[in-house]
Amino acid sequence: MLFALLGVMLLAAVLVVAVPLYRQERRLSTSLTAAAVTVLLISTLLYNERGTPDADSQQPGDMPDVDEMVASLAAKLEQNPDDLEGWKMLGRSYVQLRQFPQGIAAYERAVDLEGRQDGQTLADLGEAMLISEDPALIAQSGQVFESAIIIAPDNQKVLFYAGMAALQRGENELGTVRWERLLATSPPENIQNILRQQIAALRGEVPPPVASLAAANAVVTVNVSLGEFASGAVSPGATVFIIARDPAQPSPPIAAVRRQVSELPAAIAIGDSDAMIPGRVPSGFAQLEIVARVSMSGQPIAQSGDWFGQQTISTGESSDVAITIDQQVP
Numbered sequence: 001m002l003f004a005l006l007g008v009m010l011l012a013a014v015l016v017v018a019v020p021l022y023r024q025e026r027r028l029s030t031s032l033t034a035a036a037v038t039v040l041l042i043s044t045l046l047y048n049e050r051g052t053p054d055a056d057s058q059q060p061g062d063m064p065d066v067d068e069m070v071a072s073l074a075a076k077l078e079q080n081p082d083d084l085e086g087w088k089m090l091g092r093s094y095v096q097l098r099q100f101p102q103g104i105a106a107y108e109r110a111v112d113l114e115g116r117q118d119g120q121t122l123a124d125l126g127e128a129m130l131i132s133e134d135p136a137l138i139a140q141s142g143q144v145f146e147s148a149i150i151i152a153p154d155n156q157k158v159l160f161y162a163g164m165a166a167l168q169r170g171e172n173e174l175g176t177v178r179w180e181r182l183l184a185t186s187p188p189e190n191i192q193n194i195l196r197q198q199i200a201a202l203r204g205e206v207p208p209p210v211a212s213l214a215a216a217n218a219v220v221t222v223n224v225s226l227g228e229f230a231s232g233a234v235s236p237g238a239t240v241f242i243i244a245r246d247p248a249q250p251s252p253p254i255a256a257v258r259r260q261v262s263e264l265p266a267a268i269a270i271g272d273s274d275a276m277i278p279g280r281v282p283s284g285f286a287q288l289e290i291v292a293r294v295s296m297s298g299q300p301i302a303q304s305g306d307w308f309g310q311q312t313i314s315t316g317e318s319s320d321v322a323i324t325i326d327q328q329v330p
Contacts, residue, residue: 084113100132119152176202218269219282224292225265227326230307236262239295244270244282247289255282292323
């Protein structure tokens, strides 16, 4: 009886986590899937740990917490080191808990078991490295994505990250080609809009208009202007990046919009359609750090000499922020 009740409670937990996310994103996004996996992980581990519990002996206080569940899975894998799916689950679990070194180690074990021949697992490993906030691991992630794209050239996740890695290296043509291939795989519509905008900008073409869509679904409106010193130092044709990021995890950005200095001052809307990674959208964050940066090189990565301004906003309290670009990157 108790086990049946526990099953119902866990199913309810999945629905509580998943349904609001689904209503928000209207698709089975990364965050939705990850949230469900995290909750379902608890039920799986509970079953493995307890078997079929005895209603007379089981006490509510006996149930371990999530950290204990993950530790239990890790212990089981020490006894069954060839359990490929177990290592993948452990990697996902550690990443959800933001225990990145352990998550990376688990994914590396899975990658080794597959002989480095599964592009999806390599992409999962690269993603964990990319969001680890460790500069050395972030730099290594590009090599992982390069290995992944050789094996899985049509995998959407691989194409996205391999394109990003190429752009970060300054290989704009290669990055653009990869994102064009990703666009051809018919990703969700909001991702298609972002890709078309970015590809057009990289090709030096006029981006297709999506401003009205962004304004209608704006999470935050950024009023951007140039400070006195910046005004005299930048050209009208210089690129301005308006970036929304998680203050606790700045890399990779959540969303980005591209403009030119000649368009400033301007009120620029950032919405979920501007998200950089599927399922990781601005509306899902209680706080956003907004950065407006004039790129002197035209590259999306900050360089010495760029001019910028930034503010942190609580999305539940306000949807407007004013930023003056008046600081310079050393």
